[in-house]
Amino acid sequence: MFRQAVTWKTILDQPAGWYKTAEAQKIAQNVLLYQHVNGGWEKNLDMLKPPKTPPKETTIDNGATTTQIEFLARVGTPEFQAAALKAIDYLLGAQYPNGGWPQFWPLKKGYYTHITFNDDAMTRALTVLRDVAQNKPVYTFVDAGRRQKCAAAVTKGIACILKCQVVIKGKKTAWCAQHDEVTFAPAKARAYELPSLSGSESVHILRFLMGDKPTPQLTEAIEGGVAWLKVNQLTGIRIEKKNGDAFVVPDPAAPPLWARFYDLETGKPFFCGRDGIKKNSMAEIEKERRTGYSWYTNRGNQLLKDDYPAWKNHVKPKPS
Structure with a gap:
């Protein structure tokens, strides 16, 4: 090595x-x-x-x-x-x-x-x-x-x-970056970290769950989380860093990305500065937060490309 x-x-x-x-x-x-x-x-x-x-x-x-x-x-x-x-x-x-x-x-x-x-x-x-x-x-x-x-x-x-795991309209989806220690509900952390569905932390949670012995409940949770990742991937964009700033730019050839935060009600990505107010795009928040936080992630790509198919093949019932 x-x-x-x-x-x-x-x-x-x-x-x-x-x-x-x-x-x-x-x-x-x-x-x-x-x-x-x-x-x-x-x-x-x-x-x-x-x-x-x-x-x-x-x-x-x-x-x-x-x-x-x-x-x-x-x-x-x-x-x-x-x-x-x-x-x-x-x-x-x-x-x-x-x-x-x-x-x-x-x-x-x-x-x-x-x-x-x-x-x-x-x-x-x-x-x-x-x-x-x-x-x-x-x-x-x-x-x-x-x-x-x-x-x-x-x-x-x-x-x-x-x-x-957050259930929306009867479907298991993803996880928030932090959950209330009593109610298990999605919870707020810092001013710009609002209750949401996480396109980043949810990936590592799913990968961890895939490493355990499958049960019907575990399998349902994994399938729900993977389905959510597939539906919520963002295509045709990439993050460009230039002159000390960060921008979202069009790129049809770019691999999929996921937003760090997805709104619990609308399901859409959101971005938030230190004022704690949701914005629809990264460009709308202050430069300090644009460059000082990871608003997008590509972590889901390996999970969908490699980890999930390998897990699926492992848990698939063997023909009798």
């Missing part, structure tokens, strides 16, 4: 042998210094460098905690395995009784308490726990008791995902 430059963003993209090197162990020592006493980590920190301040709040947002668990497990010495176990316990402790995860734990006031699919936070946590439960090679150091707890957490997490 071709080795990428080692940065914290590419820490999980290195060849398997690299994780046994002195360089990886040195970075892992830094990761331990960043670990909070509760087992979790902060987000948006470059852990290739030693910390300058003690760890504060802990989260699963932006890959925090889940990335560290997988990295430490790959490095794999007893010291780092022990830290990974502590972090797995953090994930288990952060899960709501209803199966969801908040963005921060211990809880932080505000929208952070919502069940958080945003930036794939909850599905990343579930993926780690499922890998542990299935005794994947990198997690063979995890004891049977923890594996059982992880399996139970995944079962609860999937049940929560299914409860959150």
Whole structure:
């Protein structure tokens, strides 16, 4: 495998042998210094460098905690395995009784308490726990008791995902980036992140669900989500960045895109600046938000082209 430059963003993209090197162990020592006493980590920190301040709040947002668990497990010495176990316990402790995860734990006031699919936070946590439960090679150091707890957490997490899937006119559709932790309804986060159907987070949710043992309920959820993606793909446009700005331009040859947000009532894409007012086009919001947020995504292409057909073939009943 071709080795990428080692940065914290590419820490999980290195060849398997690299994780046994002195360089990886040195970075892992830094990761331990960043670990909070509760087992979790902060987000948006470059852990290739030693910390300058003690760890504060802990989260699963932006890959925090889940990335560290997988990295430490790959490095794999007893010291780092022990830290990974502590972090797995953090994930288990952060899960709501209803199966969801908040963005921060211990809880932080505000929208952070919502069940958080945003930036794939909850599905990343579930993926780690499922890998542990299935005794994947990198997690063979995890004891049977923890594996059982992880399996139970995944079962609860999937049940929560299914409860959150938005049903419109009797049809299962997609998910919001965050859902109310009590009612499971789509919920607001930041001023420009209104209750909606997500063309981005829904893709990773579907991919996660496709990795589990199919049941009639799970199959119905996946088929509903995939059907929604097919209907709501946007063709003939691409995003062009020029002179520090971002524009939507016509391009008949461009692959499909999806909007980040779709209106729950009209089903149409919408865009929102810091004023919290829905707009019909990206051009109508302020430049700072046009360039500082991902309003379109192409994530659905691989799911529809590769993942869904492979899953469909796997679950298709074999001829007798």
